[in-house]
Every structure is written in structure tokens, then in C-alpha cells.
Amino acid sequence: MPHSTSKCIFLAPAPRIVSDIFDENDLLRLRAVGDVVIHEAGPVTDAIFEDSAAKAEIIIGQIDLPESRLKRATSLRAVFNVEGNFLPNIDYAYCFRQGIRVLNISPVFAEPVAEAALGMAIDLARGITRSDRHFRQGTEQYGLAANTEAFSLFRQEVGFIGLGDLGRAILPLLRPFGCRVRAYDPWLPAEYIQTLGCEASSLDEVLHGSRLIFVVAGATSQNQGFLGAKQFSSMQRGAALVLVSRAAVVDFDAMLDFAAKGHIRFATDVFPEEPLPGSHRARHTDNAILCAHQAGAMETAIKWIGKLVVADAELIARGLPPILCKVAQPETITLFRSKPISKT
Amino acid sequence: MPHSTSKCIFLAPAPRIVSDIFDENDLLRLRAVGDVVIHEAGPVTDAIFEDSAAKAEIIIGQIDLPESRLKRATSLRAVFNVEGNFLPNIDYAYCFRQGIRVLNISPVFAEPVAEAALGMAIDLARGITRSDRHFRQGTEQYGLAANTEAFSLFRQEVGFIGLGDLGRAILPLLRPFGCRVRAYDPWLPAEYIQTLGCEASSLDEVLHGSRLIFVVAGATSQNQGFLGAKQFSSMQRGAALVLVSRAAVVDFDAMLDFAAKGHIRFATDVFPEEPLPGSHRARHTDNAILCAHQAGAMETAIKWIGKLVVADAELIARGLPPILCKVAQPETITLFRSKPISKT
Amino acid sequence: MPHSTSKCIFLAPAPRIVSDIFDENDLLRLRAVGDVVIHEAGPVTDAIFEDSAAKAEIIIGQIDLPESRLKRATSLRAVFNVEGNFLPNIDYAYCFRQGIRVLNISPVFAEPVAEAALGMAIDLARGITRSDRHFRQGTEQYGLAANTEAFSLFRQEVGFIGLGDLGRAILPLLRPFGCRVRAYDPWLPAEYIQTLGCEASSLDEVLHGSRLIFVVAGATSQNQGFLGAKQFSSMQRGAALVLVSRAAVVDFDAMLDFAAKGHIRFATDVFPEEPLPGSHRARHTDNAILCAHQAGAMETAIKWIGKLVVADAELIARGLPPILCKVAQPETITLFRSKPISKT
């Protein structure tokens, strides 16, 4: 596919580095789309912006793009964040008005996080980590005695809190278990939830009705800590909760309380603070499985970032809509609440 | 479907008890098949046999059935073991000649064991139990640093050693991951393995080619310890092995050696001795997940035993072939090597 | 796997010929199992039997095996019919007592028949054949007007009459349509039908509740014409019936009556007489799709016959149970009612 030789691509991959996310072939493809200017050392100052980024059709990276810079970037057609979120350092309204696509690569994390979530769910239900710990303490019990609190996912009542990209990546992994799935997602119509094979439910219905709950809601400006003591007390005694999106959506202390007293069990991949303070009581709480923000951060996922960016850049250069990356939507962009995070 | 009122059923459920495996409705259905004589207290002596079992059309339990007893049981059409194995206390050849069906209820364990096996596999691949242990020791690392040895099941090279009922129960759970599956099973033709979506392979091909191996071969008189140092050394460095059938098929010490030195990682639900001695080195071996023979022994599975037995007893009473329980086959019955086990 | 050189295999493939069902590689494998004697010309007389078949361990073909011959076949371990049925020319009781496996290759037909059945079902529901006929007559209507009697399989109420091998081969093809499936099969317990994702139902429930019914019951001595006027009148007005097993299970005239008056529509692959008489009224009946016993008789299926036979022969020669062919069961063998059919 020929391209106008004048196309310019500005690639400033911080907090990542080019070689982590683009393999040789990805870079070759990117260079076939346009002239690639790479900036890996230090922040993108106004001088650097003016010199290299202002004329770009495609910017790849997390650089600040206030209106003042966007106004100068008159050829700009797309901005790719090489992280899985949309940061507040871009004037999105300006981009929407001008038809500039803003994208991120969150889809690369859906599969590994879904896999980890299923593993954490089976682990909670079947007591794998607990059994191993008991063996190492010399206190294991065998067979039926080991399983007095175990349950199976087969034909289980399962709930989803949030049913965005991540929740939808978990669903196919659950399908062979024949679960009944209730889902609560205030951004999604019942008709849509039904086409996914789930029952559109209220938060209360999910909390009351589920033996196992996946919390996969992203953090927004509206849902900080919306799962607290009241919600945990609504859960069935012995029910399990898997948290793989953002710690901010739960009242972490309340969750620990309800696990400590045996009302629920939970597995989490995220924490209010990371690293978790050495003395944090979560470290010796029963009925809990702690994973170190490792659900998404797989080498294989990182290697896919470049492929998503290149493939969508190729489409955009050809005047076609992108299809692999997550595209910022005017309605939701202001609701997301993400702070720049260190490299994961 | 009416039944001859003369049908007699002898039910001696040891090592289980009737109420664990038959609910009220199951018992009602069984009594609709014939007159049920229950013997729960102590062994079935010759006197008891003569008195109650000799005239039965259906015997449910693990009682000794040498030729001498079978010859007296002239109405006998089926014997159901309420455990998942075939014990050597029956004269099977006599039964086959006479058209007496001998059955066990192993199918009830396939689902829960498959679920646990998948959970153990994801746990090994993604480091869930290990991460939790590190948190409790205060040594966890986050994100990519936590995942230096992690791998994903998606599109992974997976191997099966054995592809009997249990292996076949794992396959649908793996399907959403899009794995390439090689299977070694000397009892199964390549054509059959292919219809299951797997590649018929040699043991070597499975060992060399797989990042994750499920060992689901039953123990036979021919395969004691056939997975030993030579086989473990053939595995890829960092590959994972999930053992959920019988400890006897592996050289347990060799498996511990290869885990300790980091060549493989494994999860096992079975042990050469249960309970495992308190001082056994497995308890402090790295790269290992230990589960306490808890994969199959779920209450829900036990509750299904009665349903399988009743449904097949109904079929047999109507002159139809059983379909839910495992039916003893003349060719393989002498190959199985199971000792009576305590109630699991 | 080495084999005793003395093994003898007698192969009399009539009404088929060797080259139709065994490719070169299949024959090589068969010759590796034992010395193969092929008899393709004419019937197997007693003299031929005595000379070549009496000493065989494995007989492949439809030759008569009354007790008198079986008694002489003292090495015999298995008899493979190269058709999809069990004929009454074998003393099955003798075989069961002696542990001689009797098998047929019906599994090769399950896939092609299931595919054709789905095609016939969609065609009936969506009016494909009818539309094409109307085009050729110049009477077609378009769009919504073409669809006044059309229905979709998606989320439809579907019924099965019979849920044997063939029905079970249709189920996975229906799965993407998300149907509710009721199944009536008097040989199968409700528990089993449920594990297949269907609802165990009475014949009446299937007839009343279904918009689309698959008739896949084999013909037995007990079910001749059991679907007659009474049953067709129980069906919903406009419901569709797909018949792909045996014409004998329906009252064919009644089925035509109910189609002619528009109460039902049907598609059939089988007929009371084949070829159907030229003047038969089925040929100009509306609401009917007629297929010429072509659902199973695919070249690719015929080519699989040899593979099934060879693979199971290899297992049997190694002392293992066969797994690919259909194995005769003592309980049901006398119930099947099949007459020798000409080559299909």
C-alpha cells in the first residue's frame, strides 16, 4: 500500500522503551507508514515538540497535548498511548472536534488478566493456595475434610461488577463451566448484556445472588470505593470475590474485615498502595489471595503493544478506521480517573 | 415403566454410608426398581450374603464377589462399586461370561478434578500461590518483575499424558485458550485422539514439546513410575506439570529433585503416602504446589453417586444398557491397579 | 507393538469392495496386525468359511455367523460389519458369552448426517428450497413478503426424538444458535440428557413445545410408525420436522397429509420405499423437502470406514478395548430392526 512520503510519525514511548514494545518487523512496518522520529531520552519539551512532533500525522506516546500544542499539530490524525489508559494530559475535546483519533493499547491486557482472574477464582473456590500453605505449615487435611468450604464453578451462580472489555474477556473462559452469570454495569443496556449470555442485574442482585463475583469495573470519577461494608455484608456467607481492575473501586479495609471474619474470601491483584507497606495487615489475613499487580504485565502482552499500534497506524494512514486499539469516546473520556502510573 | 415385583437390590455402601450418596428422591427411585435391602453395619459375611445378596439382581457396594458367591447369585445382572475404581475382589471373568455388568461411579469425579487441574495449571503458569506466599513473607515483586518466569495458557503448547475420561474432561476447559494439544495415550488410536482436537504424539514428543503437561494417566500394572528422572529431564526448562491421577505413575522423588533445582515446576493432588509424613521434603520444595487429594472429593460429586447408580439401575432393570457409570471392560480390567482406598 | 505372527484376519467386504473403504495405508496397517485373507467374489460358502475364516481372530464383513460357524471359529475375537448396522445373521448371544466383540462403523455417518440435518432444518425454517422453486416458476416474493412463514433457529424451541449417536452429533452444530432443546429418548436417563445440555422430556412435550423437531430415532422392533396422525396433530401449526434416521419410525402417509394441509413442514432423507415410485404423491407435496438418502453416503465417510476398522483391530490385537466403532450391546442388540440394505 503506497503512502505519501511526507507522512511523519513521532514516537516517544516513555515510560516504556521502543525495543520492549516494537520488534524489528513492527518497526519496519512503522517506517513503511512514514518517517519515524524516535525520542526516548527525557521529556518532550516544547522545543522538541516544535522540532519533531508538531508536523507528525501520528504521535505514539504519552506526551502532553494541550490545546496550544494541538493547534500547532495541524497534520495530526492519531495519538496512541502505549499504556492501557487515557491520561488527562490531552485536550480530548479539541481532538474530537478535529477528528483526531486518541487510542490506547489496553486490549493487550484483556487476555492475560482474564486468565489470571479465572485462576484466582478457581483457587478461591477450590482452596489451592490455602492447601499449599497448610502443607508447608504441616496442617493440611485430605479429601472431603479439605473441601468443607470448597465449591465448584460448574453450574455456579456467578456475578460480574462491570462488564467492559475485561469482563468480556473472562466470559469465554467461564463458558465451559455452564454458569449462570448475572452482570451489573450501569453503562450497558440490558439488551447488550443479554447478547453476551448474561442476565442484566442490579448491584444488589449480583451481590446477593452470586457465589463468585468478578470485580472488573474500571475506576471512574463516580465509583470510588463503591464496594464497601454494606456491599460485602450483602454477599453470601462464603462467597468469593476476585478483584483485578482497580483497588479504588473497593473499600479495601472493609474487604479485609469481611475476609478476616470469614464472611467472604477474596483474591486481589491490585492494592491501594503499591508496593503494599510491609506491615500491612493484608499480609496475614485469612481467606485472601494476594497477587502483585501481575495479572496483565506479561512479556507476551507487552510484545503485542507494538503490533496493535502499527496495525492501527497502517489503517489510519490509509484513511480507514482503527480497529485493534481502544478508541477514546467523547462521552466517557472525562469519567475515567487514571493517574499516570509507573511502568507495569 | 413397570417392573417385576420380585426384583431385589442389595445395597452395602461401605466405605460410604447410604445418606451420603443417595438423597431421598434417589432412594425412592431405587425402591421403585426393586426391594432394597440395606446393609450398612460391618462386612458382608457369607451368612449375610446368603441371606440377602444371593438373590439380588443388583448389588451396590464393594463386597467380595468371588466365583463361589457369584455362582449362587443366579439373578445377578449388575454390580455397582460406589467408588471410582474396580477392585480385585470380584471374579470379573465370570461376570463377563454371564453378562453381569460391573460398574463404578468414576464419572462423578471428572468435572471437579478437571476444574482443579485447570486451576493448578493457571496457578503454576501465572504464579498465584507463589505470589501469595511472597506477600506473606514480605518479599513480593510487582508487575513485570513478578512475571519473569510466568507464561500464559493462551495459544500455549500443552501436553497430555493419558487421555482417558479425566483428560477428556479437561479438554473443554482448555478450549477457550486456543492451545495446541499433544496427547500420549498408548490405549488410544491416533484417529480417536484427533477427533478430540489433539495431536497423537509419543511420550517424548509430549515431554519435549509442551510448556504445560497434564498427567492424567491412571495407574496400571504396566506404568508404575514411568515418569522419572529421564522424563523430567526431557521437559523444557521452566515447563509445568500437573498431576491429578495417581502418584504411582511418577517417580515422586525425581519430580521433587527437578522442581528443587528449578528445571520444572509442578502441582500435585496425589502423594505416594497420604497423609504425607510431616518431615517430607516436599513441604519445603520450591516450584511446587501441593493439594491434599482434594480435586475430586467434593460434596457435590459425592451427591451425584446415587443419581448415577439409580439411573443406570433403572436402565438395567428395563433391559437397557447402562450409560452413566463406568462399565468394566474385559480387556482392561486386569490392567488396572487399584487398592481399596479409604473413603475420599 | 509386535504381534503374534499367527494372527489371521478374514476380510469379506461385500456389499462394499476393499478399495472403497481401505486406502493403501489402511491395508498396510491391517497387514501389520495379521495375515489378511481377502474374499471379494461372491458369498462366503461353508467351504470358504472353513478354509479361510474359521481360524481368523478378526472377521471384517457381513458374513453369516450362526452358532455352527462360531463354534468352529475358536480364535475369533472380533467381527466388524462394514455397514452402519447390526444384522440378524450373527448369533450375538454366543459372541457375548465368548467375549467376541461385534462392531459396526456407524460412527462414520454421524457427521455427514448431522450436517445434512442442520442444512435441511435451516432450509425448512428459512424457505431456501421453496424460494428457489418459486424463482424457477416466476412466482417468488421478496423480503418480508417471502418470510411470512419463516422462522429462525436462533433461540428457538427445538426438539429431538431420539438422542443416540446421531442426535448427539447434531447438538454441537446447534449450539451457536442458543436453542432450548427438549429431548425424548426412552433409552436414556434424564441425568444423561441433562449433561448434554438438553431437557429430558416426554414425547408429548417435544411435540407440543418445539418449533423444529429432529427425528433421529433408530428403528427398533418397538417403534414402527410411532409418529403418526395423532403425533403430527400435536405439533404446533407451522412447525418443522427433519427426518434423517429411518422412514419406518413415521407413518409416512400421515406425515404427507399434515404437510399437504399446511399443518407442518418436513424434510426427509429416507422413504418407505427406495427408489420412491415415480407416481408417489410425495413428489408434488408442498411444505416438503425430499432428499435421496444422501445424508450419510458421502465418499469421505466411506473412506473413514477402513480407518475405524483398522484402528480398532489394532487395539483388539493388543488386548485393548475398541473405541472408534460402535460395539454391539447385549441389551439392545435384539431390539434393532435392520434388514440388509443395498450399498449406500
Place this chain on the structure above:
Amino acid sequence: MPHSTSKCIFLAPAPRIVSDIFDENDLLRLRAVGDVVIHEAGPVTDAIFEDSAAKAEIIIGQIDLPESRLKRATSLRAVFNVEGNFLPNIDYAYCFRQGIRVLNISPVFAEPVAEAALGMAIDLARGITRSDRHFRQGTEQYGLAANTEAFSLFRQEVGFIGLGDLGRAILPLLRPFGCRVRAYDPWLPAEYIQTLGCEASSLDEVLHGSRLIFVVAGATSQNQGFLGAKQFSSMQRGAALVLVSRAAVVDFDAMLDFAAKGHIRFATDVFPEEPLPGSHRARHTDNAILCAHQAGAMETAIKWIGKLVVADAELIARGLPPILCKVAQPETITLFRSKPISKT
């Protein structure tokens, strides 16, 4: 969810009528979103527009929306076409600049068209319509003789030309057949096609390599008649083609030629002219199945239109992005080539 009482919805459903696409409950929900003004009689004149539509937040229908009208519609946030296409009577560029969503309801047709396409494919492969025609002519042949040109979809080489919404709706229906699927779609990157389980291929590779080809490419300004004699001659002798998108993408005469001489067989749901002239040679062409633009136009699909519109209107009214309807994209909107069509 409360709404501002000032919201106004203008509903002009021509060429449909309100009661065909909205049931009572749908209308209730719509009235809960805002005040609904319905205009069913005649075109929307400027006077009517000024009176009722200019103040609407949501316009439902196909009314002309040039810049002059859009400038007056200062509250407008979304325009729903109640057909499955985007017409050239809207100033899309203006809408994109202003953040006005333009949507259509094409997703309601994906399932019924996919089902019909599968039925047409099995029919072509297995000769169902042809067999029925032969029966009615008294020329049918049975069994293998009927199947000399038949092939099965199982494990078949299948091709897609276009892999948009419609193609993606066919894929799950094909999955149980275990096909190898090549797909050609110049708008989609290879990475995306692979995530759908297909092989990204050139048009030539699809044409050469496939026994069965689904043509599901929409008509654009760039692909008129791109499947012509050259392409049909590249297809395998005896290969089958299913056309369910737009007749404009093929050279219809060439397709008829290649079917008439037996090089290919095809099934089509669309025609260059509808109704097809009574004397058109397609009506007596062999190796062809003709369906009367009936694949999508199901009552059940039409009933879904209202639900999609209402659900997305509810989201938009709440400030959330629509998710069920098809959303116009700036890059592709000018490429589509659809003329207003009469009601289907």
C-alpha cells in the same frame, strides 16, 4: 435514571411505521427518555422540521439533514437511521465536528443473514435444493450416486471475502465444523483477522484455496463488480459461493456463466435488479440457488430495531456512548455506496 424534562425526540420512521419496529414497551421507554414527536405521514418538509425536529436531541428516521438543517438543530446529539445503512442525505462531516452520533440498526440483520448463509452453504455443498427439484422431476438418484459432487463443510477450506459484522456473525456458526478459514478484507489488519481464528489472505489465496466462499463484502465506491470472470475462473472447479451482501460486488452475468458451465455453484440472496425480470436467465441456470432477498428481512429482526434504538437512546441521554447500533465512522462514511432502498 431521571432525565431533563426538556429532552425532545423526533421520530419519523419512514419507510417503516412505528408499530413495526417499536412495541409498546419500547415506546414507553422512549417516552421516558424525552418527549416523543411522531411524524408518520409524508415527507419531513422544512416547515415540519422547523416545527418539530429542529429542537430535538435525538432524531429517529431517514430524514434529510443537510448543513442548513443541522445548523438549526442545536440540541441534536444523535440521529438513528431505522434501516441498515448510511444514506448520503446527511452532512456527516458536520455531525462529526459537532459530536453528533449518526447510527443505523444493521446489527439486527447479522444473525438472520448469517443463519441463511450457513443454510445456503450446506445446501450448495450437500445438494438439498437440487435433490428436491430432482424428486419433483422424477430424476433423483440415491445415496452415493446422489453425492458425486457433494462435499462436506467439516474440516473444509472456507474463504471469506469481507469480514465485517456479517462475516463475523457467520464465524461462530461455522466453528463446530472445524474449517480452515481464510479471509480477505482490505480494511482489516492481519492481527485482527487472526484474533477471529482466520488466516489473513489475499483475494487470490481465498479464491484458489477455498472450496466454499462467503461473499459478505459491503458495496463501496471502490469495489463495484470486483468479482468477475477472472476471479470466478480462479476458483476451484466445483467450488461454491454464497452471496448475501450486495449484488453490486459481483459481475452477475459472469457468475451465471461460470455456474451454467459447471465451474462453480452459487447461492445468492441479492440481485442486480429486484424483482428479477421474469425472463432473466438466472431462473433456469443450473448450479444456482436463488433466494429472494429474504436472508435479513425477518419479522423478529424488525422487532429488534426499536429495542436497539431505545437502548442506545437511553445511553446517549445519560451521556454515555451508544453500544448496540452501528456508529458512523468518519473514515468510512464516504466509501459506502448505498441508495435508499424500498422497505425490506
